[in-house]
Amino acid sequence: MPRRIEILTKLSAQLMRFLFSRSAENLTIDVNSSKDQISVLIKSTVKLTEKDVELLEGYLRVESHEEMAYYYLPLAGEYGSDEDLMLISMLVNSVEINYDKEKSSLRIGFVIRSQ
Amino acid sequence: MERKFLRRVFLYSVGFFFILFGLLTGGLWHPVQLWRNLVEIVTVPDYLLTDYIEIGGISGAFVNSGLLMVIFTFLLQLLKLPVTGLSFACVLTVGGFALFGKNIFNVWPILLGVFLYSRYRGEPFSRYIYVSYFGTAIAPLVTQLAFFLPVSGLKQVILSYVVAVVIGFFLTDLAAHFLTAHKGYNLYNVGFTCGMIGMIAAAFMRTYGYEIPSRKVWSSGNNLLLSVFMFLIFFLLTYYGWKLNGRSFKGYKKLMKHSGRLVSDFIILEGFPITLINMGVMGFVMTLYVIVTGNQLNGPTIGGIMTVVGFAAFGKHPKNVLPILIGVTISAVTNKYALNEPNNILAALFGTTLAPIAGEFGPIWGVIAGFVHTAVVNNVGFLHGGLNLYNNGFAGGLVAMFLVPLIRVLSKEGK
Numbered sequence: 001m002p003r004r005i006e007i008l009t010k011l012s013a014q015l016m017r018f019l020f021s022r023s024a025e026n027l028t029i030d031v032n033s034s035k036d037q038i039s040v041l042i043k044s045t046v047k048l049t050e051k052d053v054e055l056l057e058g059y060l061r062v063e064s065h066e067e068m069a070y071y072y073l074p075l076a077g078e079y080g081s082d083e084d085l086m087l088i089s090m091l092v093n094s095v096e097i098n099y100d101k102e103k104s105s106l107r108i109g110f111v112i113r114s115q
Numbered sequence: 116m117e118r119k120f121l122r123r124v125f126l127y128s129v130g131f132f133f134i135l136f137g138l139l140t141g142g143l144w145h146p147v148q149l150w151r152n153l154v155e156i157v158t159v160p161d162y163l164l165t166d167y168i169e170i171g172g173i174s175g176a177f178v179n180s181g182l183l184m185v186i187f188t189f190l191l192q193l194l195k196l197p198v199t200g201l202s203f204a205c206v207l208t209v210g211g212f213a214l215f216g217k218n219i220f221n222v223w224p225i226l227l228g229v230f231l232y233s234r235y236r237g238e239p240f241s242r243y244i245y246v247s248y249f250g251t252a253i254a255p256l257v258t259q260l261a262f263f264l265p266v267s268g269l270k271q272v273i274l275s276y277v278v279a280v281v282i283g284f285f286l287t288d289l290a291a292h293f294l295t296a297h298k299g300y301n302l303y304n305v306g307f308t309c310g311m312i313g314m315i316a317a318a319f320m321r322t323y324g325y326e327i328p329s330r331k332v333w334s335s336g337n338n339l340l341l342s343v344f345m346f347l348i349f350f351l352l353t354y355y356g357w358k359l360n361g362r363s364f365k366g367y368k369k370l371m372k373h374s375g376r377l378v379s380d381f382i383i384l385e386g387f388p389i390t391l392i393n394m395g396v397m398g399f400v401m402t403l404y405v406i407v408t409g410n411q412l413n414g415p416t417i418g419g420i421m422t423v424v425g426f427a428a429f430g431k432h433p434k435n436v437l438p439i440l441i442g443v444t445i446s447a448v449t450n451k452y453a454l455n456e457p458n459n460i461l462a463a464l465f466g467t468t469l470a471p472i473a474g475e476f477g478p479i480w481g482v483i484a485g486f487v488h489t490a491v492v493n494n495v496g497f498l499h500g501g502l503n504l505y506n507n508g509f510a511g512g513l514v515a516m517f518l519v520p521l522i523r524v525l526s527k528e529g530k
Contacts, residue, residue: 063383068201070242072378074291075299081475087378 003091004112008038010076011088015108018056018085019046025104035114037093042108053099059085060095060108121359122198122387123188126206129348130184133210136344137177149174157220160262162255162330162501164457166215166414169334173341176414180213183222187248194241200380200390200428205248207425212252214414214421216504221254224276228283235284243287249305250286252505253279253312259502260316263325282312297515299377300475302430303422303468306508313499313509320500327500333457334413341412345402345420352424353395360388367392374474375430382428390428397427397436401464404440408447408463409455419464426467435474435481436467442485450489462489465507469514476522488514 012029019027024046032039048056059082069090076084089095096109142149152175156167167176187206196202209217229247233240260275290308301307317327357364366389373379381390401420405412423431443466447459454460466488473481492510503509 058384063197063199065197065199065201065380065383067196067241067244068199068378068380071245071291072294072299074294075377078295078298081374081376083373083376083379083384086380086384 004038004114006073007088007091007112008040010073011085011092011110012040012042013077014085014088015042018082019044019106022046022048022052037111037113039111040109042106044106045104046106047104048099048101048106053097055082056085057097059083060089060092060097060110062086062089065090118387119197122202122382123192125352125355125391126188126191126198126202127185129207130181130188130210132348133177133181133184135181137174137179137181140177140340141172141174142178145174148172149178153179153219157218160255160258160330161216161218161221162259162327164215164415164501165330165332166334167218168214168337168414169332173337176214179218180210182219183213183217184210186219191244194239194244196241196244198382200382200430201245201378203382203390203394204425204429205245208422209248209251211418211421211425212504214418217251217254221257222251224257224279225250225253225283225286228280228285229287231280232284232287246287246290246305247283249303249505250283250290250309252306252503252508253282253286253309255504256282256313256316256502259320259327259500263320286312293512294377297512298519300471300515300519301468301508301511302375302377302426302470303465303505303508303511304377306468306503306505307512309503309505310495310499310509310512313503317498317500317502327502330501331457333411333415335411338406338412341417342402342406345398345412345417349395349398349402349424351395352391352398356388356391356393356395358388360386360392364392365389371432371434373430373432374471375432375435376471376475377430379430379471380428381430381432393432394424394427396433397431398424400433400436404463405460408444408460410460411455415457416460416464419461423464423467426470430474431467431470432474435470438473438478438481439467439469439485439488442466442482442487443489444485445482446486446489450493452493458493459489462492462507465505466492466511468508468511472515472518472522476526480518480522484514484518487518 024044027044030041076088092110093113094111098107152171156171226247229243230240233243257275257279260278261271264274290305293308370385401423405416443463447454452458469484472484495510496506
């Protein structure tokens with residue numbers, strides 16, 4: 001499996017796990033793939049505390065360390081702890097997170113470029 | 116930027132401190148003797164247990180260890196890699212084991228093998244550098260093969276190097292595969308991989324009539340000098356961490372909320388200052404444990420302490436380490452070995468590889484993991500004949516593979 005598809009599936013799966021374990025009501029994933037990059041938009045209705053949002057941002061907007069991520073990537077998704085999000089995020093090129101607390105609406109966009 | 120520079124300075128400084136200590140304890144006044152000691156360290160068989168302090172004196176052992184740490188840190192810099200918790204874990208582990216098995220001669224073929232693998236894959240070497248660092252655990256195989264192979268002289272050296280390069284070549288894929296076997300609950304993953312490799316190598320050697328002799332070179336009587344040095348290092352780590360953290364311990368409670376399961380890079384997750392504090396604290400705790408239990412500070416035990424300190428930037432903290440220590444201690448006072456025998460103290464120091472079990476499933480399971488680990492680690496050394504320096508990483512992998520499914524069945528998550 002090409003590496004960028006592995007990153008896409010693992011990160012989407014871990015985000016679903018994170019959000020559904022926090023009572024997400026629904027979730028949609030919109031994926032656009034081109035030769036140069038894959039862009040993903042995840043929308044969810046979920047009630048998150050400030051701490052949850054902070055945690056999510058901490059895991060997704062992580063300092064890049066591609067070499068570490070490549071070594072440990074096979075572990076991501078194995079029993080799925082929250083730290084897995086951090087590991088996969090190291091291989092993502094850009095991340096945007098928007099949370100509307102009043103509407104309980106979360107939007108996460110990320111881009112994975114071809115190596 | 117400044118913080119990133121600081122991280123590198125600290126990583127270098129541990130190696131330089133070791134060299135300085137080695138020079139001040141004799142090397143500076145007797146350079147010829149230091150050279151002889153280093154040659155002695157490089158030429159003796161170095162499978163478990165070979166305490167370099169006994170072989171080459173405090174001076175030789177610490178200069179060997181410091182040199183390797185500085186060279187390995189420089190290689191990371193050369194490859195433009197950021198200094199993270201993983202960097203501290205692998206450099207300090209290499210440095211710790213350079214007090215009892217790794218030396219400036221036997222680590223290179225593994226690195227070369229991994230480098231050739233990266234060329235073969237057409238990918239940068241930096242992507243595999245960490246595996247190669249941890250993979251030096253199999254270094255004793257290089258010297259042991261030299262005795263086993265049916266050639267002599269230079270051919271012997273070259274051939275043993277070639278075999279080690281081949282092992283290094285396949286190490287990356289094996290390590291990646293074995294990660295999923297213990298699901299990241301064994302922090303010393305490459306130790307588990309090298310245990311498997313060592314087991315196969317030892318099996319071949321024995322099948323063809325070569326018996327790997329058992330070995331226990333263990334120094335004693337240096338507790339005062341070595342404890343002063345170790346406590347000084349850990350005081351400096353804690354002090355600078357505290358200072359950089361705005362003269363407080365703020366954030367330490369948050370750091371201890373992480374289970375420690377791979378991958379928990381504390382520098383990335385919680386920042387450098389609080390990670391330094393954790394490293395210092397863990398160093399104090401482990402050194403005190405060695406002294407209080409009546410053990411010796413020597414190559415293997417300081418190696419164990421340094422490994423814990425390195426991994427205190429990459430998964431270990433008091434909350435997930437103490438239950439393991441309690442489990443090992445319960446086993447140590449009830450099993451047939453004395454509390455201050457190498458078997459028990461090494462199980463305590465290196466058994467903390469299972470800290471993520473305590474971190475994720477709670478302290479009771481941590482105590483059980485430590486208890487089980489002590490029994491297992493005392494029985495798996497024979498399998499690889501001491502060719503894998505990370506014997507506890509090998510045992511820890513087996514314990515995690517056995518315990519984690521059982522814990523999950525019995526815990527809420529499994530129901």
